[in-house]
Amino acid sequence: MFHKEGQRIVLASFFICCSIILLAHFFIELPLIKISLQITVLLLLVLILQFFRNPKRIVKRDFDDILSPVDGKVVVIEEVEETEYFHDRRIQVSVFMSPINVHVTRYPVSGVVNYSKYHPGKYLVAWHPKSSELNERTSVVVHTPKFGDILYRQIAGAMARRIVNYAEVGEHVHQGEDAGFIKFGSRVDLFLPLDCGITVKLNQNVIGAKTCIATALDKNEEN
Known part of the structure; x- marks a missing residue:
């Protein structure tokens, strides 16, 4: 679950990362450069996703x-x-x-x-x-x-x-x-x-x- 403040960033990052990965697949011929770029983009996407995560937590409320x-x-x-x-x-x-x-x-x-x-x-x-x-x-x-x-x-x-x-x-x-x-x-x-x-x-x-x-x-x- 992602926080509402990050929804636009998450969606934009997802589409940008997917575009870069696809472009690299079709237009970069050197395997090492292609794979390195794709892995780097995926890692950046994972970092963005984990940053905006919003885990549901059951709170035991206590005035003390x-x-x-x-x-x-x-x-x-x-x-x-x-x-x-x-x-x-x-x-x-x-x-x-x-x-x-x-x-x-x-x-x-x-x-x-x-x-x-x-x-x-x-x-x-x-x-x-x-x-x-x-x-x-x-x-x-x-x-x-x-x-x-x-x-x-x-x-x-x-x-x-x-x-x-x-x-x-x-x-x-x-x-x-x-x-x-x-x-x-x-x-x-x-x-x-x-x-x-x-x-x-x-x-x-x-x-x-x-x-x-x-x-x-x-x-x-x-x-």
């Missing part, structure tokens, strides 16, 4: 848990000053997505969207410390019954040139649902309350709508 909004690797866990919305100290958890990861953004929590804003910007590599402030990005805040406001930020990387964000202010959203898409390499930052329990570690691979990023401390105490 904050789920990862994307697939990727945890590259930042630190206390920072969040200056766009909260203007106070928060725990930042950042997940970097390589080109081979699923790039669908999913809501990490259920609640009401209180804030949704797009920021044009640069295209620094997504793991750059300043990418959260300087790169093209969107910031979304969801108000939850358990944690209050949770902010997640989609950040474009060096290759990314389009961020898709579906969140609209006032909308009721559900944990694990499709919240957007970032094309070709990116990162998502979460800004969480200081009093929540972080359940992931640096360099841990996480799965969107599956891996728990943080839990309510009272839940940890119960367990």
